[in-house]
Amino acid sequence: MSYGTWIMLTGSLVGVSCGIIGCFLILRKMAMLADAISHTVLLGIVLAYLVSHSLEGIYMLVGAGIIGLLTAFLVQVLHSSGVQSDAAIGVVFTSLFAFGVILLSAFAGKVHLDVNHALMGEITFIPWNTLTIGGMDLGPSAVWMLGTVLIINLILIFLFYKEIKISSFDPAMATAIGIPVMFIHYLLMSMVSITTVASFDSVGAILVVAMLIVPGATAYLLTDKLLAMLIISAVIGVISAIGGYYAALVWNISISGSMASIAGLIFAATFILSPRYGLLSKLLARKSLITE
Amino acid sequence: MNPIQVSNLTVAYDRKPVLQEVTFQMPEGKLIGVVGPNGAGKSTLIKAILGLVPKASGSVEIYGKSYRTQRKLVGYVPQRGSVDWDFPTNALDVVLMGRYGHVGWFRRPGKKDTAIAMQALDKVGMKEYADRQISQLSGGQQQRVFLARALAQDATVYFMDEPFVGVDAATEKAIISLLNELKAQGKTVLVVHHDLQTVKEYFDWTLLLNKQKIALGPTEEVFTVENLQKTYGGRLAFLDSQVSPSYVVQP
Numbered sequence: 001m002s003y004g005t006w007i008m009l010t011g012s013l014v015g016v017s018c019g020i021i022g023c024f025l026i027l028r029k030m031a032m033l034a035d036a037i038s039h040t041v042l043l044g045i046v047l048a049y050l051v052s053h054s055l056e057g058i059y060m061l062v063g064a065g066i067i068g069l070l071t072a073f074l075v076q077v078l079h080s081s082g083v084q085s086d087a088a089i090g091v092v093f094t095s096l097f098a099f100g101v102i103l104l105s106a107f108a109g110k111v112h113l114d115v116n117h118a119l120m121g122e123i124t125f126i127p128w129n130t131l132t133i134g135g136m137d138l139g140p141s142a143v144w145m146l147g148t149v150l151i152i153n154l155i156l157i158f159l160f161y162k163e164i165k166i167s168s169f170d171p172a173m174a175t176a177i178g179i180p181v182m183f184i185h186y187l188l189m190s191m192v193s194i195t196t197v198a199s200f201d202s203v204g205a206i207l208v209v210a211m212l213i214v215p216g217a218t219a220y221l222l223t224d225k226l227l228a229m230l231i232i233s234a235v236i237g238v239i240s241a242i243g244g245y246y247a248a249l250v251w252n253i254s255i256s257g258s259m260a261s262i263a264g265l266i267f268a269a270t271f272i273l274s275p276r277y278g279l280l281s282k283l284l285a286r287k288s289l290i291t292e
Numbered sequence: 293m294n295p296i297q298v299s300n301l302t303v304a305y306d307r308k309p310v311l312q313e314v315t316f317q318m319p320e321g322k323l324i325g326v327v328g329p330n331g332a333g334k335s336t337l338i339k340a341i342l343g344l345v346p347k348a349s350g351s352v353e354i355y356g357k358s359y360r361t362q363r364k365l366v367g368y369v370p371q372r373g374s375v376d377w378d379f380p381t382n383a384l385d386v387v388l389m390g391r392y393g394h395v396g397w398f399r400r401p402g403k404k405d406t407a408i409a410m411q412a413l414d415k416v417g418m419k420e421y422a423d424r425q426i427s428q429l430s431g432g433q434q435q436r437v438f439l440a441r442a443l444a445q446d447a448t449v450y451f452m453d454e455p456f457v458g459v460d461a462a463t464e465k466a467i468i469s470l471l472n473e474l475k476a477q478g479k480t481v482l483v484v485h486h487d488l489q490t491v492k493e494y495f496d497w498t499l500l501l502n503k504q505k506i507a508l509g510p511t512e513e514v515f516t517v518e519n520l521q522k523t524y525g526g527r528l529a530f531l532d533s534q535v536s537p538s539y540v541v542q543p
């Protein structure tokens with residue numbers, strides 16, 4: 001496959017994974033927690049490296065998963081002991097992230113990672129960092145990692161779909177009928193963590209947050225059905241990735257930045273034009289009411 | 293055996309006790325009203341019975357066993373404001389959630405569940421709204437969807453938190469006859485209720501609650517001026533010296 005195809009495939013995988021998981025974050029009003037996790041996983045990556053002395057994907061996923069869960073757990077603990085939830089997120093976010101940055105700078109010589117790279121990502125180099133097993137070149141390792149994470153996410157969502165749905169809509173009812181709401185919460189947070197860390201290296205933390213929030217927020221304006229929202233969000237993720245790549249080629253700009261911008265543009269267009277909830281349709285409806 | 297047995301139940305949020313040493317047994321096959329002022333702990337009582345808030349002490353039994361093992365016997369109608377009605381889903385889907393407890397892990401509700409859910413919607417007069425996005429329902433219609441969801445749970449004991457809030461008089465009558473139908477099937481229905489004027493008309497038994505149990509028994513026995521004064525304190529103004537006609541609860 002060509003260089004461009006790999007990049008678009010990588011971006012699309014990020015778009016689909018983040019787009020789907022992002023819907024649940026929006027519906028559960030946890031966008032801020034996702035933002036926090038997407039940063040604190042840095043600590044997980046550094047710790048995973050210090051323990052394993054390797055930058056293999058699997059160690060990263062485990063490290064990020066653990067720290068992601070720890071973030072969600074600490075936020076929960078602070079919140080349930082009376083700290084406001086946004087303050088709780090702020091405290092946990094900054095302390096864990098800062099700790100990650102300190103570790104990173106202390107061991108900077110040994111770890112091939114820098115903060116800038118982690119935050120901004122560099123999708124441009126993806127195609128050259130390939131996975132080789134037994135001398136066979138299997139394509140970019142980022143694609144393998146993102147593909148694995150996407151499959152894990154899809155399987156978990158498929159298995160726990162109705163549990164995730166009811167505990168997002170009505171946690172009290174869910175608890176009453178015996179669904180382990182906290183388990184579902186941490187399951188989702190683990191999915192956010194591994195999705196983030198897999199996407200981290202290719203598009204960077206800040207743009208992961210964009211992909212987590214923007215496609216889901218757009219899909220929310222376009223449909224009244226949960227399943228449709230998940231699919232639309234994934235499709236918007238893919239369109240942003242492919243459109244972003246071509247836009248970057250044409251204007252010679254940062255690829256991941258351009259992908260996030262396309263997602264933003266799609267949201268803006270939807271916000272104005274959406275047939276149901278868009279500004280335009282609301283204005284028109286009001287006008288037709290007045291003239292009637 | 294008693295459908296609901298609560299013993300020495302104490303519940304506290306942030307160490308401040310909201311329910312103190314509440315003990316009662318509910319009889320089977322009755323419509324039971326729970327009344328008390330705002331903040332009396334009515335919702336908290338239901339939540340504690342259903343295990344939604346931790347108990348500081350005491351125990352709850354549904355037909356002689358702990359709630360955990362009896363979940364399938366219990367149906368729940370939460371206060372309408374407890375969920376986000378902008379959630380992307382329709383009325384039928386919400387009612388189907390009443391089936392989730394019966395469906396079990398890793399399985400989807402099937403045709404039979406959908407049929408039960410449609411039947412429940414029909415019973416509350418909401419069949420035509422099955423496909424309607426829930427945010428596009430009126431408050432009273434949303435309340436009826438919640439009721440239908442509880443019906444779909446096909447329970448033996450029901451807990452309903454203010455099911456009449458925001459519904460019109462005709463719907464209220466329809467709901468009451470529905471509850472009487474459940475009662476006729478031998479089911480026990482506990483309803484948190486605010487309108488003191490209709491208590492005598494609607495409920496066989498009444499629980500008067502204000503942090504503690506004030507009284508529980510057949511409505512005509514416990515729904516007295518004295519008990520109401522104990523429950524509502526000075527906030528109850530009598531428009532009539534008789535118990536039956538009308539009271540006004542002042543905020």
Ligand SMILES: Nc1ncnc2c1ncn2[C@@H]1O[C@H](COP(=O)(O)OP(=O)(O)OP(=O)(O)O)[C@@H](O)[C@H]1O
Binds near residue numbers: 306310328
């Ligand atoms: N999650 C909570 N955290 C802290 N205090 C709470 C919580 N929920 C309820 N309370 C307090 O517990 C008391 C009882 O509340 P509850 O909701 O059970 O009252 P209620 O009888 O249902 O009132 P209403 O008629 O207004 O519905 C109130 O004083 C309330 O402020």
Ligand SMILES: [Mg+2]
Binds near residue numbers: 335336
């Ligand atoms: Mg209440």
